[in-house]
Amino acid sequence: MADITSCGHAGTLESSDVLIHIEPSQDIEINLISSVEELYGDDIKALVLEVLEKMNIKAVKVDINDKGALDYVIKARLQTAILRALEDGDKPDWSLL
Amino acid sequence: MKSEIQFSQFDSTNIRRVRKIKEFLDSVELELSEDIEIYVSAKEDEQIIACGGLSGKILKCIAVAPHKRGEGLILTVMTYLLNAAYNRDRKELFLFSKPKYLSFFEECGFHLIQRYENEIMLMENTHNLQEYKDNLIKLKKDGGVIGSIVMNANPFTLGHQHLVTEAAKRSSWLHLFVVKEDASEFKFKDRIDLIKKGVAHLKNITVHEGSDYIISKATFPTYFIKDKGKVNDLHAKLDLYIYKNHLAPALGITHRFVGTEPYCKVTNNYNQNMKKILEKEEAGSKPIKVVEIPRIEFAQKAISASRVRALLKEEKYEELANIVPPTTMEFLMKEVVNGRYN
Structure with missing residues (x-):
C-alpha cells in the first residue's frame, strides 16, 4: 500500500472546481465543505473513498472545499493531491485507475 | 473587448510592487501590514484590482476594488494565498478581515473566532479553538x-x-x-x-x-x-x-x-x-x-x-x-x- 507521509494539495476555489488538501493520518478522515453538500455530500464522500481504495491508500486526512465540481474534476484533483504527497517510487499503476 | 486579469505572486523584497499594493489598500481604506511575506495581486489594464497577503500562518490585507466586487475574484485570490501557505507546509491558518465579509470567507472554509464591532474579525480554518x-x-x-x-x-x-x-x-x-x-x-x-x-x-x-x-x-x-x-x-x-x-x-x-x-x-x-x-x-x-x-x-x-x-x-x-x-x-x-x- 502507498503511505501518505507528507501533505499535498490540488485545485482552486473557483466555481465548478474543488480545492483538496491531504495530510498524513492514522486512518481515513474526510472533511467536506461543499456548496452542494445537502444534495451531493454523500456522493462526494463515496467517490473519495473509491479513489483512495483504487490508489491503495489506507490512511489519510482529506480536506475538501467543493464549489460544485463534477465527479471527474473531484477525482482528478484528489489523484493529483495524492500524487504530490507520495514518494517518487510510490507512483500508482495508472492502468488500474 | 474584455481585458484580461492577471494574477501574480511576489514576496516582500519586491519593494516597488509592495508600494503599489500599499496604494491600492489605501484606496480601499485598509492598512498594509508590515509583516507580510507573500503577496498576491490581480491586475487589469496595469491597475491592481485585488490583493491579499500571507504572514506566517495568517492571511490578511485581502481586498477587491469596489467596482470589481461580485465577480468571484476573491476566490482566486484566496486560492493563491492557500496554495502559497500549503506549499510552505502551513495548513492550520488564520485570517483577518472586516466582519462584513464574513460570508465570503466562510465559503473559503474559514469560520469566525471573534469579531470586534464592525471593525475587525479573526477566523480560522480548523476547529482548534x-x-x-x-x-x-x-x-x-x-x-x-x-x-x-x-x-x-x-x-x-x-x-x-x-x-x-x-x-x-x-x-x-x-x-x-x-x-x-x-x-x-x-x-x-x-x-x-x-x-x-x-x-x-x-x-x-x-x-x-x-x-x-x-x-x-x-x-x-x-x-x-x-x-x-x-x-x-x-x-x-x-x-x-x-x-x-x-x-x-x-x-x-x-x-x-x-x-x-x-x-x-x-x-x-x-x-x-x-x-x-x-x-x-x-x-x-x-x-x-x-x-x-x-x-x-x-x-x-x-x-x-x-x-x-x-x-x-x-x-x-x-x-x-x-x-x-x-x-x-x-x-x-x-x-x-x-x-x-x-
Missing part, C-alpha cells in the same frame, strides 16, 4: 476568586514573582498563561521554565502554555513589535475579547491581574483597554475584574524585564542579581558563560 477550550475545561478549578495572569516574562524577574505571589494570595486558584510565541529574546521553553521555578513556592496555581488564542501572532500580531510603538488598538481589543468570550469562560475566570505600567505607553494602553473590555457588562459573557498590582521597585526604579535585558547587554551582573530571582540569575549566568550575549 474548540479543541483548546475543551482541554481548558478539564483544568477548571472551583472557588470564589479564580484569578488569571498572562505574561511573556522575557525573562522572569522579581517583579513578575511579586505579581504572581500577590495574585495567588488573592485567588482561590490562579491560572497563569505564558505567551507561547517564540518572538522574544528568550525562548518559550526557557521563559516557562523560569516561571515554573520562580512560582514553585505557590500551591494554588496552574502554569499554562499559551496558544494561538492568547497574545499570539494570530490574535495580536503587533504585540511582538511593540517596542516600535505600533501596537494596533484593534488587535489589542480583539485579543481581549477572545480572552473574555472563549478562554475565561472555559476556566471560570473571575479576575485578571496585571502589573502597573509606569514606562511603556503601549502596555499601559493595553491595560486600559483591558479594564474597559473585560469589566464591561455585555450579553453573552461575564465581566472579569481587572486588578492592577503596583510594581515593586529596586533603588527607586520599577523592576522590568526590559531593564534586565539592558543590564545584560551592559554586563552589569551585580545590579542584575538585585532584580531577578536566584533561579533566573542562575540561568542567565549560564547563558552568559555560553557566550549568548557576547
Whole structure:
C-alpha cells in the first residue's frame, strides 16, 4: 500500500472546481465543505473513498472545499493531491485507475 | 473587448510592487501590514484590482476594488494565498478581515473566532479553538476568586514573582498563561521554565502554555513589535475579547491581574483597554475584574524585564542579581558563560 507521509494539495476555489488538501493520518478522515453538500455530500464522500481504495491508500486526512465540481474534476484533483504527497517510487499503476 | 486579469505572486523584497499594493489598500481604506511575506495581486489594464497577503500562518490585507466586487475574484485570490501557505507546509491558518465579509470567507472554509464591532474579525480554518477550550475545561478549578495572569516574562524577574505571589494570595486558584510565541529574546521553553521555578513556592496555581488564542501572532500580531510603538488598538481589543468570550469562560475566570505600567505607553494602553473590555457588562459573557498590582521597585526604579535585558547587554551582573530571582540569575549566568550575549 502507498503511505501518505507528507501533505499535498490540488485545485482552486473557483466555481465548478474543488480545492483538496491531504495530510498524513492514522486512518481515513474526510472533511467536506461543499456548496452542494445537502444534495451531493454523500456522493462526494463515496467517490473519495473509491479513489483512495483504487490508489491503495489506507490512511489519510482529506480536506475538501467543493464549489460544485463534477465527479471527474473531484477525482482528478484528489489523484493529483495524492500524487504530490507520495514518494517518487510510490507512483500508482495508472492502468488500474 | 474584455481585458484580461492577471494574477501574480511576489514576496516582500519586491519593494516597488509592495508600494503599489500599499496604494491600492489605501484606496480601499485598509492598512498594509508590515509583516507580510507573500503577496498576491490581480491586475487589469496595469491597475491592481485585488490583493491579499500571507504572514506566517495568517492571511490578511485581502481586498477587491469596489467596482470589481461580485465577480468571484476573491476566490482566486484566496486560492493563491492557500496554495502559497500549503506549499510552505502551513495548513492550520488564520485570517483577518472586516466582519462584513464574513460570508465570503466562510465559503473559503474559514469560520469566525471573534469579531470586534464592525471593525475587525479573526477566523480560522480548523476547529482548534474548540479543541483548546475543551482541554481548558478539564483544568477548571472551583472557588470564589479564580484569578488569571498572562505574561511573556522575557525573562522572569522579581517583579513578575511579586505579581504572581500577590495574585495567588488573592485567588482561590490562579491560572497563569505564558505567551507561547517564540518572538522574544528568550525562548518559550526557557521563559516557562523560569516561571515554573520562580512560582514553585505557590500551591494554588496552574502554569499554562499559551496558544494561538492568547497574545499570539494570530490574535495580536503587533504585540511582538511593540517596542516600535505600533501596537494596533484593534488587535489589542480583539485579543481581549477572545480572552473574555472563549478562554475565561472555559476556566471560570473571575479576575485578571496585571502589573502597573509606569514606562511603556503601549502596555499601559493595553491595560486600559483591558479594564474597559473585560469589566464591561455585555450579553453573552461575564465581566472579569481587572486588578492592577503596583510594581515593586529596586533603588527607586520599577523592576522590568526590559531593564534586565539592558543590564545584560551592559554586563552589569551585580545590579542584575538585585532584580531577578536566584533561579533566573542562575540561568542567565549560564547563558552568559555560553557566550549568548557576547
